[in-house]
Amino acid sequence: MSRTRRVNCIIPPHLLDKLLESGNSGVRKAALDTLLTTARLRGERGVRASFVGAASAGNGRRTVFDCQQGRFLPFAALAQSEDGPASADESVKRAFDGLGTTRDFYRSVLQRNSVDDRGMRLDGYVHFDVQYNNAFWDGRQMVFGDGDESMFTDFTGSLDVIAHELTHAVTEFTAGLAYHNQSGALNESMSDVFGSLVKQWSMKQSAETADWLIGSDIFTPGIDADALRSMKAPGHAYDNDLFGKDPQPAHMRHFVHLPDTEREDFGGVHINSGIPNKAFYLTATNIGGFAWEAPGLIWYESLKASSVDTQFQGFADTTHQKAEELYGADSTEQLAVLAAWQEVGIRISGVPAGVARARGRAGRNGARGRSAGQDGGAGREDGLVALNRQVEALAAQVAGLSKAVAALQRERVTHG
Ligand SMILES: [Zn+2]
Numbered sequence: 001m002s003r004t005r006r007v008n009c010i011i012p013p014h015l016l017d018k019l020l021e022s023g024n025s026g027v028r029k030a031a032l033d034t035l036l037t038t039a040r041l042r043g044e045r046g047v048r049a050s051f052v053g054a055a056s057a058g059n060g061r062r063t064v065f066d067c068q069q070g071r072f073l074p075f076a077a078l079a080q081s082e083d084g085p086a087s088a089d090e091s092v093k094r095a096f097d098g099l100g101t102t103r104d105f106y107r108s109v110l111q112r113n114s115v116d117d118r119g120m121r122l123d124g125y126v127h128f129d130v131q132y133n134n135a136f137w138d139g140r141q142m143v144f145g146d147g148d149e150s151m152f153t154d155f156t157g158s159l160d161v162i163a164h165e166l167t168h169a170v171t172e173f174t175a176g177l178a179y180h181n182q183s184g185a186l187n188e189s190m191s192d193v194f195g196s197l198v199k200q201w202s203m204k205q206s207a208e209t210a211d212w213l214i215g216s217d218i219f220t221p222g223i224d225a226d227a228l229r230s231m232k233a234p235g236h237a238y239d240n241d242l243f244g245k246d247p248q249p250a251h252m253r254h255f256v257h258l259p260d261t262e263r264e265d266f267g268g269v270h271i272n273s274g275i276p277n278k279a280f281y282l283t284a285t286n287i288g289g290f291a292w293e294a295p296g297l298i299w300y301e302s303l304k305a306s307s308v309d310t311q312f313q314g315f316a317d318t319t320h321q322k323a324e325e326l327y328g329a330d331s332t333e334q335l336a337v338l339a340a341w342q343e344v345g346i347r348i349s350g351v352p353a354g355v356a357r358a359r360g361r362a363g364r365n366g367a368r369g370r371s372a373g374q375d376g377g378a379g380r381e382d383g384l385v386a387l388n389r390q391v392e393a394l395a396a397q398v399a400g401l402s403k404a405v406a407a408l409q410r411e412r413v414t415h416g
Contacts, residue, residue, distance in 0.1 A: 012270035060114030098162035115169035137165040164195030175306035184269035189276035234274030248274030252345030286336035
């Protein structure tokens with residue numbers, strides 16, 4: 001058990017730090033208050049976190065409490081539970097519904113019984129502190145600030161934020177990815193992936209129609225920003241005077257090396273998550289259709305098969321392996337995974353470069369050909385062209401294999 005508490009916040013430290021440089025004293029004060037409160041929470045000993053899971057099993061029963069602008073959770077008042085009447089408070093209702101939608105997604109799509117798969121109860125606390133510009137999961141419950149209403153709105157309004165935070169709990173109960181450097185960026189990416197999938201699932205959006213944005217609802221209309229992060233285009237979620245430019249990379253060649261300190265986001269866990277985020281987005285759009293189906297399942301099984309110190313390479317290899325176990329070797333799904341990681345600069349271990357390139361082409365074109373057949377959308381690649389490219393790719397593979405066989409034969413002659 002760690003002595004300090006792990007507090008997973010939706011607003012990363014680099015963004016609040018940037019606000020401290022603002023010329024507006026109100027903006028600086030709100031950012032400073034949020035940073036100080038979060039630091040105080042982290043400093044509290046993680047005693048209660050050790051009882052996680054033992055709290056009580058109950059198929060993810062929800063309870064929402066009202067902090068009434070206080071910062072001490074035990075003083076919060078019960079506002080809505082599974083048995084009682086609905087609250088008249090909009091924040092309470094939204095938090096209750098968001099916890100429920102996330103729980104239902106995990107139950108019906110991934111057959112997971114609440115975040116711990118043992119029915120852990122889901123407690124939410126709303127109206128935390130005054131103008132608190134954040135929302136977090138502290139190992140036991142989800143806490144929402146109201147936002148200052150000048151930059152940030154009430155955090156209960158974002159389903160992807162709620163699902164992002166609860167997925168930190170799922171990760172904690174499965175791989176336990178350490179919150180530092182690459183494993184930490186994977187931890188953040190898992191929360192973005194499933195955060196986005198819960199939103200897509202609730203709105204019945206396909207990979208093609210989804211916005212792939214994280215936190216698109218947290219800014220007030222006066223703020224010129226699409227969202228906190230974009231999985232489709234990491235590095236392009238915002239670019240304004242207040243927040244600066246979105247620092248996320250979308251390729252390994254732009255991996256950001258930062259010190260493993262709290263101030264530097266534990267090695268940029270909210271920054272380098274752009275790379276695996278983009279790999280998931282590419283996998284989902286290569287396969288086409290609903291991203292929570294094959295892509296989500298491949299990622300979920302890979303998360304469960306990962307461990308505390310899994311790095312990008314190890315996770316990529318696992319997704320390739322899981323795609324094969326679930327859908328077969330060289331299936332559309334496996335080829336899509338291979339091509340996606342290659343596009344962000346990660347080559348799957350054991351797949352020779354030439355074959356990877358050929359397979360990558362087959363995967364992308366094959367997948368596009370399939371989705372064109374599924375929904376017959378105009379402007380999609382012609383099926384015959386796709387088929388031709390697949391044949392081309394297969395020919396390249398056969399050529400590669402013949403070379404390998406010839407090499408083996410030569411070896412047998414030499415050593416035999
Ligand atoms: Zn997070």
